[in-house]
Amino acid sequence: MTSLLSQQSFAAPQGAGEWAGAARLCFRQGEEIYAQDETADLIYRLVRGAVRTSHLLADGRRQIGDFYYENDVIGVETGATHRFSAEALGDCEVLAIRRSGSTACETGRLERVIWQATTAELGRAQSHMLLLGRATACERVARFLLDIAARFRGEIVALPMSRQDMADYLGLTIETISRMLGRLQAAGLVEFLGARRYRIRRFSALSDMAAA
Amino acid sequence: MTSLLSQQSFAAPQGAGEWAGAARLCFRQGEEIYAQDETADLIYRLVRGAVRTSHLLADGRRQIGDFYYENDVIGVETGATHRFSAEALGDCEVLAIRRSGSTACETGRLERVIWQATTAELGRAQSHMLLLGRATACERVARFLLDIAARFRGEIVALPMSRQDMADYLGLTIETISRMLGRLQAAGLVEFLGARRYRIRRFSALSDMAAA
DNA sequence: CGGGGCCTTGATGCTGTTCAAATAGAGTGG
């Protein structure tokens, strides 16, 4: 029942036609897929692995835009250049395709992909905004654990990113991240199996911690 | 020379055709244009006045999404309902039009408006994210003053929003806002004429305070 | 001229940061 077919249809829910002429690229851990301020003439579809997008300020402060997984589209921008860079969190594989020069909204298949990716980006950016604006450290971490868990089927969730990545995503320090994770575990809401794997123990209580 | 015609063409830079069948609505200060969680079947074009969008959490914490001025489009959403509500900051006037049910990306004139508004939203949400994630109180306030000023021709800038609105936009308290404004004024970077009008005195120095 | 909301200013406290050090864990070579 859990055949290759159903697995394939899960891996390419919108049909693979849009990505027919795309180039297949591989990146190793930490490698840059595209750079901040680079011209944004390619868009990418993540086939395997995980990616972070990050924005670096002049003085070294960093903000992680988001984390991406299989089937997510990255590289779509509102301007001519990339506001964020994209780096592979582990070894990963992407399809890259040139966006046909048209920045406008058209009926073509690729434009539909761009539209969907843009609205998805907007939704996630808005959620991220709410998180950064008015949430306590504990709420941010709780929401993060829930969000990551929501992307997986299995009960045990893997964290492909470092504590520093989490900190730069949540607008906190690694020490605070570590302390809040410890607190949530001590309260029995989550259980860690090493630093990079966890399981949610009390979902509703964790949701309460995450507030709205 | 500064005729009605040129004023009109400024008021409708992309042609008014898209808004031909739109209803004209007026709101008084503080009135709600649309509510959080309400079905998002209308989009709006702000003709006169200023608007804030805000998201309320269960415990009363509030996050301002953004501030909007003449010719801005509001009400475009990533889902079926409004994630933010919209309120008039002063008396204002909007055009409202039903988005034709099609959530997809099409070549129609209205779809083009929606596309442009969506990308504008994404860009602003990303900037806002960077501001909330890794900026100090002083940097946030400096950037805010620059951003608002960038929307006006004149040298003297009016603030249509209260200190509470600014605070909920920047993720700070009104007291901190007030102190930072005082500090920037004491440093000679800006000059206030009453609480709601200011002038930028040293633009480059203010830009430096705002960091990236 | 007076009322009331908005804004500013001051004193104190708490959350999260910073600095510092210990520990755990992953990768490597013997």
Place this chain on the structure above:
DNA sequence: CCACTCTATTTGAACAGCATCAAGGCCCCG
């Protein structure tokens, strides 16, 4: 397979920035 090393993570203590609490002043508008 184990010891070793290097990095990532955790933990602790002191500090700083912003929040909170509390007055006081300004300004707008009747």
